[in-house]
Amino acid sequence: MTQDKKVIAVIFGSVSVEHDVSILTGLQIFEAIDSTQYTPIPIYIDQNGQWYSGDELLNRKNYHFSQNIKDRLHKISLKICSNHNLRPFFEIENNSFFKKKNKIFFDVAFLALHGGAGENGQIQGLLSMLNIPFTGTDHFTSSIFMNKSLTKKILKDHNISVLNDQIIKKPKSLSKKNILSEINLKFPLCVKPCNLGSSVAVSKVTNEDDLFEALLTIFQIDDMALIEPFVENLVEYNISITKCLSDKIELSAIEKPIKNDNLLCFKDKYLNDGNDFDNKLQSPFSQGMASSSREINPKLSKKNEKFIKDSAIKLMEIFNFNGAPRIDFLSDEKSDEIWFNEVNPLPGSLGYYLWENADNPTSFTRLLSALIEQANNLSKKKQYP
Known part of the structure; x- marks a missing residue:
């Protein structure tokens, strides 16, 4: 008798400026995962925070979604279970009070999320609290690294x-004079968000006007800006x-x-x-x-x-x-x-x-398998009595 394949929930998208890159990573995982060992299911989070599943997510031509495509997807929610030793599942939403809701069971959450709540420890903390195996760094380490x-x-x-740096927090009043009065580093400078990755909104500035404009851009997506000397x-x-x-x-x-x-x-x-x-x-x-x-x-x-x-x-x-x-x-x-x-x-x-x-x-397929097994083994060590 052969052992059942593990079901892997590949989670991608999310409310993040790196949402689109996450879609690419998610699709790559589906193409490279060892299908003899695992059954992957797509779990997509749109830019409004709605979770979806469905085979339409596997067709890259469907991005970005028309309403017609969205209507063919299943809206889902991750269910919180009081018994942490039960198999985790998503519940498919429906509009009927009397109709039984279908469930999507899985064994490991494979995180293909970039930036925002998907990479800063928030989703890792949720999954850890529910004792759901997940790939990647834990919630504490993720929050520090971001x-x-x-x-x-x-x-x-x-x-x-490391380079010397200075943190500028987003003020209640975006006064140019007040913000620039805090700067104690000399131009040219490199300015970037403190809590985002992938070189989002990174800029070189050589004067106060450019610096202020760069900070205004960053404060639209982050509450803190990191300023460093520019490396020639x-x-x-x-x-x-x-x-x-x-x-x-x-x-x-x-x-x-x-x-x-x-x-x-x-x-x-x-x-x-x-x-x-x-x-x-x-x-x-x-x-x-x-x-x-x-x-x-x-x-x-x-x-x-x-x-x-x-x-x-x-x-x-x-x-x-x-x-x-x-x-x-x-x-x-x-x-x-x-x-x-x-x-x-x-x-x-x-x-x-x-x-x-x-x-x-190491091939991409082997890397994916190793990350999945690492997540599964770590979760077993944390099983509740």
């Missing part, structure tokens, strides 16, 4: 080099780390993203092949972050390569996290100075292309 300034402070205390001759390096593949810590390949301007922006990361989001969805295989321009295993000084790898391992030792987050670094290409930048708990495309090019190459 706060760039807090993460930097912790790593600085562990002697990892800027290059970025990224690496992923995990312990889900074996009993030991493993590192991915290092990448050097190719930027079109002074800063690596959201478009460089996700749309740099000349396609917009809609075109990516229509392509034979939605590559998402994997289609961005990059150099894999670039030439690095031994000093910087050691710093990147040692910092990633130190980060794992400090937080003992799960999943396979991506760790980003900034460097001045001429002076060869390098600094830790930020952690991306759930990177676009899950950074699978970094693992395919690691010293110990």
Whole structure:
């Protein structure tokens, strides 16, 4: 008798500025998951926070949804059960008081969410409270990693080099004079949201007028802005780390993203092949972050390569996290100075292309399976008596 396949709820979308990238990641998971071991079901959260399921979600041509498509989807809600040892399920909503509501049972929640509540610990906290297995970092670690300034402070205390920074909180009154009077760093500066990822709303500013405009933009999507000295001759390096593949810590390949301007922006990361989001969805295989321009295993000084790898391992030792987050670094290409930048708990495309090019190459399918089994095994350890 063969064992039943685990049902994997692949959750993507969400109320986030990175909503569209999350859709690409979700579709990639469906194409790469081992269907001999798992039965994936799509769980989509729209930009208003409504949860849906249905086979229409698997057809990339259906994005963005017309009302006709939405009418063919099932509105669902995650049910809270008092017995934490019961199998988790979604309930399909209907408008009839008397009609029995159908249930969608699952075993593991695979988080393909980027930014917002999907990456900052909120959904992780909910699933953890309900004892539902989920992939990626836990709620505590996720919340820290999504706060760039807090993460930097912790790593600085562990002697990892970071840029000086200043936090500007969104004031009740957006007075230019009052806001600029708080700045104590010298131009040029780099300004970005403190609690968002993927280079959203990052800008270089060289004067007070540009700085104020950049802050106004950030305050529309975040309550805190992070200001740092701008790094001249800027290059970025990224690496992923995990312990889900074996009993030991493993590192991915290092990448050097190719930027079109002074800063690596959201478009460089996700749309740099000349396609917009809609075109990516229509392509034979939605590559998402994997289609961005990059150099894999670039030439690095031994000093910087050691710093990147040692910092990633130190980060794992400090937080003992799960999943396979991506760790980003900034460097001045001429002076060869390098600094830790930020952690991306759930990177676009899950950074699978970094693992395919690691010293110990790992396929996307194997990475997905390892993340699922890690989540399942951790949940078993937390079972209630």
